[in-house]
Amino acid sequence: MSDDLEDDDDIFYGGGKAVTEKKEGNSAEEALPPLEPAKKEENASYSHDYLMPPDDAPSTSEIQEPTKEPKKEADIEAEISQTRKDKMRAAEYHDVTILRQRAAKHSAEAAKLFKKYRAEEAAMVKYQENSNKARRKAEKFIEKSKDAMAKADDKQADLEYLEGGKAERTRVKVAKLKAKTAKMKSKSSRWMSNSAKNTQKAAAKRQKAKALLEQSKTHEAEALNYNKRADRLQKA
Numbered sequence: 001m002s003d004d005l006e007d008d009d010d011i012f013y014g015g016g017k018a019v020t021e022k023k024e025g026n027s028a029e030e031a032l033p034p035l036e037p038a039k040k041e042e043n044a045s046y047s048h049d050y051l052m053p054p055d056d057a058p059s060t061s062e063i064q065e066p067t068k069e070p071k072k073e074a075d076i077e078a079e080i081s082q083t084r085k086d087k088m089r090a091a092e093y094h095d096v097t098i099l100r101q102r103a104a105k106h107s108a109e110a111a112k113l114f115k116k117y118r119a120e121e122a123a124m125v126k127y128q129e130n131s132n133k134a135r136r137k138a139e140k141f142i143e144k145s146k147d148a149m150a151k152a153d154d155k156q157a158d159l160e161y162l163e164g165g166k167a168e169r170t171r172v173k174v175a176k177l178k179a180k181t182a183k184m185k186s187k188s189s190r191w192m193s194n195s196a197k198n199t200q201k202a203a204a205k206r207q208k209a210k211a212l213l214e215q216s217k218t219h220e221a222e223a224l225n226y227n228k229r230a231d232r233l234q235k236a
Helices: 073-161 164-235
Strands: none
Touching: 073 164
């Protein structure tokens, strides 16, 4: 120790704190050794690690959006209520479309059956007209048969007063008139048969037409009911 230092002066060791010499009579304690700077590893290269951010730190290049405040409970409840209303409206609209679809299906079936009904009715009218026409022709032949029979009767009555060749010619005329009468009756019967046949066909067509009309009206009523249900559901 240099003689220039006095006993009361502080002594500094390296970069450590000043250490004051203890007075005599105190417990002798050795002074703490000076702190040595940390030795660098040999051949350690200069690093820029102090410039790199930690791994979990966000990059400065990323745009940080401001955090939104959490929605209030009242807002969420309102959105839930609105969503439920929308869901109910969607369900009601779906039900309405189903009812309209069924109504349209019944309407289409009713129209199809009504078309068939009209076709059968037209055929019925045709057969009925043919029957009437045949009956009118049969009636004409009946009239001709009656006229021929009346003339034959008159000629037959005149035979009592005729003799010879006149009587023979009159008998031939009477025979011809009776043959004509039979012929007219045959034609009349044939046309009457034709009339009856057409009448039977007309009756069958009429029966089928009425059945088709009933089915058409049933489908029409179903379509009307479905439309009414759809209207009530849509107004609710």
